[in-house]
Amino acid sequence: MAIRTMTRKHKVITDDSDLELYAQLIQEDAAAHEALTQLYRRYSQRIYTYCRKITGDNYVAEDLLQETFVKLLDSGRQGRVIENFPAYLMTIARNLCLSHKARSVRQFVPVEDFHLTARxxxxxxxxxxxxxxxxxxxxxxxxxxxxxxxxxxxxxxxxxxxxxxxxxxxxxxxxxxxxxxxxxxxxxxxxxxxxxxxx
Amino acid sequence: MEPLDDLDLPTPEGHLHAFMDGELDIQAEQPLFDELASNPALRGEMRDILAIRSAVHRDVVAPPATVEAALLAAAGLSTASAGAATTAAAATIAAHGSSSLAVSLRYALGGVAAGAAIVYFLMSGTTGDVQRGAVLPPPQASTGIAGEPRIDTLRVEVPIVDHAAINAQRNQLARERANIAQAWTDLRAAQDAFLRDRDAAAQESRTPVEPVVATAQTQMAILTMQASVIQPAQVTAFPTRSFEVSDPLPLQIRFRTLASGLRSDEAIPASVRDAALPNTALSISLPLSEEHRVGVEFGREAFRQQFRTTLNGRPVEYLQTPTLFWFGANYQFVAQSIFGLDGLRPFIESTIGYALEQGPLARAAAGLQYRPIGPIAFSLGFDASALTFKHDGLWQSTTKSGFTTGISIDIGSWP
Structure with missing residues (x-):
């Protein structure tokens, strides 16, 4: 089993705007990787919180968070033009939450899933x-x-x-x-x- | 949903909430401040909202670090070499006999990346089942982004169901079931022939036949036949339509277009033009078996009605194209895949129904259905229908035919 560890050599793009980062998702893997990581770090908390509050399930929220950014990447790779990045990202998350709620039977969520994580x-x-x-x-x-x-x-x-x-x-x-x-x-x-x- | 009687929220409360959300017009700010100065209840509300907001803002929850790694893996952007990872993952999985995971891997979102994630998982020294949140030893080499927290847990997800493999397995099982059914039919025929011959011989010779021997022979023949065609593992592997009470029904919802029945050079009548979704039908069906489905179908469809009758003793000819609502029972038969293409299956179907204010209706269609991957299928076929209706006590009928196209989606469980 041969695994290579890739050394990142591309530029740090933390100062780019959301839309600039989004535009880089269509580029080669290294740039897309960096852009997606930055966007994730900017918005994951918001999306995760939203999914958690809407679904009431931390595990489901994690899944939906991941799926949201995969869909965002797909959109970026397809060259879809967007104007309002936060609203677009939130729309993806919302649609996923609605789909999840539509296809899932209402279940009791274990009490421990409602634990408060504020420190x-x-x-x-x-x-x-x-x-x-x-x-x-x-x-x-x-x-x-x-x-x-x-x-x-x-x-x-x-x-x-x-x-x-x-x-x-x-x-x-x-x-x-x-x-x-x-x-x-x-x-x-x-x-x-x-x-x-x-x- | 809600009556918007407080739409503009002109009350001090409304202004207060808008102000606290940064959405109040600047002209309305001073009156709000004046109101706050003189209204203790409003100040109390402001304090309460601030307390709630303060608590909410402290409810800061960052997603687990594993999600980011899983995302990059699922997106095919893992830092590990994708090609090598996939190959290594497949080889390692095969070595561990995890064929089911390997099959699912093919259709996992970003299969290449999932391979990388599995390699990452395997490199950490765990060879057991992949489970949500399984705690793993620290990785041997960092494959994450420089500077990010070490990943102590890894959750590998294969969210997409391998429908192609399931279809292929279903087809295989259906073929085997057909073979066994045929074998049973042959066996029954042989047994019947044997008994007939025995009875005939006994009748002719009037010599009693030893029944124990005959029974033993029959049983031996049955056992021999079973052993030759039925493998116990295959029998137990038949997909059965047993559902848990909590499982959603395996419904299929289909929307299809129907022929207009109008000639291409014919103007579209207003009754058709103004109708909502003319010449379409929606069906909901349940499976009886792999090939057979029954359900209900309803649609809105234009029927050209041309007939002659008499009016006040004078012969008249009617020509009209009403758009009718109809409903009925629907039966579908979808055969096994053809041309060696999984998912491409011929179908026939028929519907017996009733058109409101008109009369009985019957239709039949045949064509091809294609299910690429997943629960969605597309169909193209030829549809013919007949409608009977009554006018002045006389039954009339009309027919039409044309192409039908449809899209269906399976929802619910399919064990």
Missing amino acids: DVPYEQKELLQLIQTALEILPEPYREAFVLREYNGLSYLEIADVIGESIDVVKVRIFRAKKKLRDVLAPYLNDLKTRTDD
Whole structure:
């Protein structure tokens, strides 16, 4: 079994824009490798978080994250022209999540899959995170998605509208209602938290 | 889905949320600040939203480092030499007898890269089954990107089902089943002939035949025949249509176009032009066996109706092309692959149905179906249909024929 370790000699392209990196996906393997790696490191966290929040399963989220970037690479190799890279990437991830949800029977997810991975978070914050997670799960799917895209992924209303294929007004309303519902659900805890903080 | 009564969100709350999302018009900012200064409830809401946002932003989860390595491998961009890796992977897998993995590997996404990933896996010294998140010893040589965290776990995925191999196996099993069925038929015929001869001989000679000997001979013949054509392993390998309760039904959904029935020089009637999806049909079917399917089909189709009758005692001729909705029961037979091409199979099918407000309808089609890889199949065939309908108490009929093209997708489980 002969394995060669390839030494990378091509230039570091960390300063390139998303679209410049995307354009390099069509090039030879070394350049495409570097470009895909950079894009992955820029966006994997967002995509992973989105998939995790939408599917509720860390393992599935990993699969969908990988599949998202494979599809991105395919698009780049085919020379598909895009204008808004984050929205395009998020659209791929969203479609994969929707496909996954459509073909998978709803299953109970082991409790350990809902573990919170935030590090160095105060106990109250961890508790709040858990409550937010629970509250998110009871939100209607469109509201949850809009909230996740806005708060976890940092997309603007316009970008969210592009991703989910709705008008910006619908996006605005969904985010507003999602936050209102979250606040309604979490209000007792938030009041208690405030009281403890004041004390 | 939702009534957008709060579409413009002109309330202070709406402005507050828009402001916190960086989406509020600058002209609306000062009124919001004024409102915040005088409205404790609004400040409370702002504080709550900030608390939620702060918690959310701390919920930072980076994907495991293994995903990046698996991605590069799946994308065919692993740093290992792809060709050498694939060859080495195949050789090593063969050496370990993991033929099923090797078969799947052929159709894995970016097969070359999957080979590289497997080589990476094998180089780490583990020879057991590849499992999700299997903990491996540190790799002997770094094949990752310089400076990135060492990869302690590796998950090799083969996400694409090897439909070609499954089809070939199904075809092989179907042929073997046909051979066995034929052997059984021959055996039954031989047994019947033997019994007939025995009875005839007994009738003629009136000499009692030793029944024990005859039975023993028959059983021996049966056993001999079974031994010659039936291998136990093959019998147990027959694909059976048994499903777990939790398995989704193996449905096939097909959309196909139907002949218009209009001549090329004929203007398209408004009834056809204005109809949604005219001359199309959708079917949903379930398999009875490898070759046979039954299901339901419904469609929207234009039928040219030309007939003569009388109106107020005067002979009149009607010519119309209504677009009708019909539905019915559908049966499909798809034969084994032909021309040595896996996936290319002839088919015939028929549908018996009813066209709303018209009458019974029957249609039949024959053609070729091609399933390249995966659950999607394409079909091209010739379709003929007949519709009967009643006018002024008299039954009329019309027929048409033409090409039909279809696309189908298998969903659900196929054990």
